[in-house]
Amino acid sequence: MNGVLGGTKTYGSDRTIQMNDRVYQAFLQQKSLNNGKSEFVFCNRDGGPLDYRLVNKRVWHPILRFLGLKSRRAYQTRHTAATLWRACKLFCV
Numbered sequence: 001m002n003g004v005l006g007g008t009k010t011y012g013s014d015r016t017i018q019m020n021d022r023v024y025q026a027f028l029q030q031k032s033l034n035n036g037k038s039e040f041v042f043c044n045r046d047g048g049p050l051d052y053r054l055v056n057k058r059v060w061h062p063i064l065r066f067l068g069l070k071s072r073r074a075y076q077t078r079h080t081a082a083t084l085w086r087a088c089k090l091f092c093v
Helices: 021-032 052-065 073-088
Strands: none
Touching: 021 052
């Protein structure tokens, strides 16, 4: 929070998610692009965490506009994804 990495707010906030092999391989491929400079899958040029404000400004909101979707916060999408995954029981990915 506020640019400081740390654990989750509460013990119960830790989550384990299931993903199929295709998604897992995509994450591994993305992580390999940083050539071992970072522990993050998605990182900045120096290997540090991405600044969410920069991602929102340069990626998230432009994509929403391009797709003709109304503006929403990126974190709201996690609820949508979780609902869809539960609905299709992870087989539709």
